[in-house]
Amino acid sequence: MSDEIEAARIAAQAAIWAAWIQGGLTFVAGAIAIGGGALAYLGAVKAARIQVQLEEGKHKALVSAYRTRMAEMAVKLGDTAFINSVHLKGDLDTIKVETFVIPEELYPKNWRDHAMLGDRVVTAISDAYEMARIFDEFAREMRGKPAETNSETFGAERAIDAYQQLNQELRDRASKLVATLKLERQGS
Numbered sequence: 001m002s003d004e005i006e007a008a009r010i011a012a013q014a015a016i017w018a019a020w021i022q023g024g025l026t027f028v029a030g031a032i033a034i035g036g037g038a039l040a041y042l043g044a045v046k047a048a049r050i051q052v053q054l055e056e057g058k059h060k061a062l063v064s065a066y067r068t069r070m071a072e073m074a075v076k077l078g079d080t081a082f083i084n085s086v087h088l089k090g091d092l093d094t095i096k097v098e099t100f101v102i103p104e105e106l107y108p109k110n111w112r113d114h115a116m117l118g119d120r121v122v123t124a125i126s127d128a129y130e131m132a133r134i135f136d137e138f139a140r141e142m143r144g145k146p147a148e149t150n151s152e153t154f155g156a157e158r159a160i161d162a163y164q165q166l167n168q169e170l171r172d173r174a175s176k177l178v179a180t181l182k183l184e185r186q187g188s
Contacts (some may be wrong), residue, residue: 039125071181073105102132124180128173
């Protein structure tokens with residue numbers, strides 16, 4: 001019986017050691033899994049930060065490109081207003097206003113794009129749009145009429161005087177938009 005007890009004791013010790021070894025290895029495997037999870041978490045955080053930086057860079061590039069596009073449009077608007085001068089046709093003294101089209105970029109429907117450029121630029125865009133709209137309305141009303149005609153929409157002024165005033169105001173607002181865009185670019 002003592003051999004059986006001794007065999008049982010040895011078997012019990014072997015089982016205890018096997019349990020300790022299995023527990024230790026399970027603990028090590030768990031620690032490795034926790035370490036791997038931590039590394040995966042840190043990698044995901046770093047990847048997310050990189051993604052945010054890339055998105056911010058992309059956004060800044062889009063804003064910069066849109067700002068440049070708006071500045072080019074504003075310069076063309078000022079040039080168009082300057083070139084689009086009053087021509088007198090011989091003895092008829094008629095106003096010849098070249099075709100004027102309000103630039104698509106100025107329309108209020110583009111408010112999301114405008115908002116990317118900042119409050120001052122949005123205000124300058126709105127001012128330029130409003131003046132372009134008034135200028136367009138005047139041009140439609142007065143095209144081909146005598147220069148001495150009174151404008152129904154713009155009061156008792158001679159049409160030629162109203163045209164020159166509106167033309168100058170449109171150029172001024174286009175110049176203000178260009179200056180505001182440049183100022184905002186320096187601030188960003």
